[in-house]
Amino acid sequence: CGNTEAKLLKCGACKSVRYCSTVCQKRDWGNHKKSCSVLKVYPIYEKDRAINTNISLLTGKVTGHMKKAIENSVKTNEDMIVKIQTSLGLQDLSVYNESKEYYASIPTSDKNHRVINDRILKEGLTCAQVHPHLKKLYFKAHLNPDFSLNVYINCTHNINSW
Numbered sequence: 528c529g530n531t532e533a534k535l536l537k538c539g540a541c542k543s544v545r546y547c548s549t550v551c552q553k554r555d556w557g558n559h560k561k562s563c564s565v566l567k568v569y570p571i572y573e574k575d576r577a578i579n580t581n582i583s584l585l586t587g588k589v590t591g592h593m594k595k596a597i598e599n600s601v602k603t604n605e606d607m608i609v610k611i612q613t614s615l616g617l618q619d620l621s622v623y624n625e626s627k628e629y630y631a632s633i634p635t636s637d638k639n640h641r642v643i644n645d646r647i648l649k650e651g652l653t654c655a656q657v658h659p660h661l662k663k664l665y666f667k668a669h670l671n672p673d674f675s676l677n678v679y680i681n682c683t684h685n686i687n688s689w
Contacts, residue, residue, distance in 0.1 A: 540565040564681035566639040570631030612663040
C-alpha cells in the first residue's frame, strides 16, 4: 500500500510477511495463503518416551498430568527447532528438540501428518548410523500455549548433529 509510517505487523501464522495494518493483511490474504507455510499439529505427549499417551480421543487435546510435566520443562509461546522423524511405514512421526525436553508424536490421525511425512521422505536426511530406513528433517516450529505446534514446513534447517 506504500504506507511507510506504520509499524509493521507480522503474519500471525508464518511470521514471514509483514503488513502495515490488518486491513492490508486481509486484502492480501488471497495471495498470501498460498505461500503461508504453517501447519498446526496436535502432538501426543509421551511420558518418559514410552508409547503410553494421555490425550483426549474426543478433542485431541493433552490432558491431566502429562500436560503439567511438559509445562514444567518447556516454555510455550516460543519458536524452536524441532527434529521430526519418520517411523516404519506410515505411522506416528516423532518430534523433539535438541535437549529432548520437548518430545511428542504427530499421530497419523492428524490432518497434516501426511504433508509433513511426505516432505521428510522427499527432502529428509537418512538416520544412517542407527536406523538407515528412517528419515529426519529439522523444522522451525512454534509451541503454542495450548501445546499445539505450528510447524513452518518451508523453514527447514540443515542440522545433522542430533
